[in-house]
Amino acid sequence: MSTRYAVITFPGSNGEHDALKAVEMGLGQPVEAVWYKETSLERFDFLLLPGGFSYGDYLRPGAIARFAPIMSAVEKFAAAGGPVLGICNGFQVLTEAGLLPGALLRNQELEFRCNWLHVRTETTRTPWTSGLDLGQVLHLPIAHGDGRYFADPELVDELIANDQIVFRYSTATGERDSTLNPNGSVDDIAGVSNRAGNVVGLMPHPERAYDPLIGGDDGLRILSSVLKAGAAAISG
Amino acid sequence: MSATDQRTSTLWLVEVFVSLKPAVNDPQGLAIRDGLHMLGYHEVDDVRAGKYMQLELSGEDQSQVEARVQEMCEKLLANTVIESYRFDVRPSISDEETAG
Numbered sequence: 612m613s614t615r616y617a618v619i620t621f622p623g624s625n626g627e628h629d630a631l632k633a634v635e636m637g638l639g640q641p642v643e644a645v646w647y648k649e650t651s652l653e654r655f656d657f658l659l660l661p662g663g664f665s666y667g668d669y670l671r672p673g674a675i676a677r678f679a680p681i682m683s684a685v686e687k688f689a690a691a692g693g694p695v696l697g698i699c700n701g702f703q704v705l706t707e708a709g710l711l712p713g714a715l716l717r718n719q720e721l722e723f724r725c726n727w728l729h730v731r732t733e734t735t736r737t738p739w740t741s742g743l744d745l746g747q748v749l750h751l752p753i754a755h756g757d758g759r760y761f762a763d764p765e766l767v768d769e770l771i772a773n774d775q776i777v778f779r780y781s782t783a784t785g786e787r788d789s790t791l792n793p794n795g796s797v798d799d800i801a802g803v804s805n806r807a808g809n810v811v812g813l814m815p816h817p818e819r820a821y822d823p824l825i826g827g828d829d830g831l832r833i834l835s836s837v838l839k840a841g842a843a844a845i846s847g
Numbered sequence: 848m849s850a851t852d853q854r855t856s857t858l859w860l861v862e863v864f865v866s867l868k869p870a871v872n873d874p875q876g877l878a879i880r881d882g883l884h885m886l887g888y889h890e891v892d893d894v895r896a897g898k899y900m901q902l903e904l905s906g907e908d909q910s911q912v913e914a915r916v917q918e919m920c921e922k923l924l925a926n927t928v929i930e931s932y933r934f935d936v937r938p939s940i941s942d943e944e945t946a947g
Contacts, residue, residue, distance in 0.1 A: 670898075670923070670924070671926055674923060674926065675923075678923070706928075707926065713928065714926055714928040714929045716867075716871065716872075716929060717874065717875060718874075719872070719874055720874070721874050721875065721878060761871060761928070761929055763870060795872070795874075
């Protein structure tokens with residue numbers, strides 16, 4: 612009935628409260644945190660995998676979380692076409708789980724990067740970007756040490772051909788400028804989707820940009836896109 | 848060296864080495880190389896940083912253990928999108944000592 616967002620919370624997640632607040636306060640939508648030991652997601656329409664350091668980033672970021680009990684339900688939800696958004700560590704979990712292509716490596720300069728920047732919307736075919744305009748620039752914060760997106764040249768070609776690159780780092784006016792790429796990601800990629808488009812991962816934090824009071828509310832454009840996508844699907 | 852119980856499994860020591868694939872840029876390795884150069888070790892051309900893991904486990908024979916460890920590497924210990932791995936398997940010495 613009602614639109615419900617789930618925020619999948621692992622031991623070591625730290626962005627779940629930002630995500631809950633963003634959906635509650637920014638969108639006025641019902642949202643619940645779902646603990647990693649749960650096994651069902653049937654009551655939810657949209658999944659958010661928040662940022663943080665699940666399992667202490669041990670072995671590799673996301674490597675252990677991908678085997679958490681809730682992940683079978685996440686995989687099932689994704690396979691059925693449900694919209695899934697992985698943010699930062701959530702992006703890392705989704706790549707480790709094989710739900711998104713590529714991998715995330717230690718930042719090129721080996722520094723933890725924590726600042727606001729701009730990304731350009733590269734596709735509107737995903738439910739998380741269908742409410743945006745192609746080329747629309749968003750002002751979002753990043754906070755990560757392992758955000759260097761890696762895909763080998765063949766995979767990059769495939770991502771381009773299949774319209775799976777969702778966001779690229781850019782200037783405030785939407786030009787590509789590799790000097791503004793904060794982590795050495797291949798092709799300035801900040802976010803990608805799976806082949807179908809329903810699973811999206813990105814390193815910037817839309818859930819930390821939900822009110823001008825905290826620096827901006829561009830994140831709501833992403834988080835609310837699924838509402839429009841859902842409405843379109845229902846009316847269509 | 849009694850072999851009265853054929854189903855007795857042996858203890859094994861497995862050493863797993865994981866490193867980034869050659870095509871993947873390794874800034875940690877480059878930083879370590881630069882550090883060695885600063886210390887005067889200019890003969891160092893390249894450094895690749897990686898992970899070392901030591902597993903103690905029981906198994907029936909070497910090939911069975913190798914097959915299991917390969918699975919572990921593929922599923923968890925390495926991310927084969929970016930990393931390659933190798934491992935060495937040998938009987939645990941402490942086990943031989945206690946058995947003898």
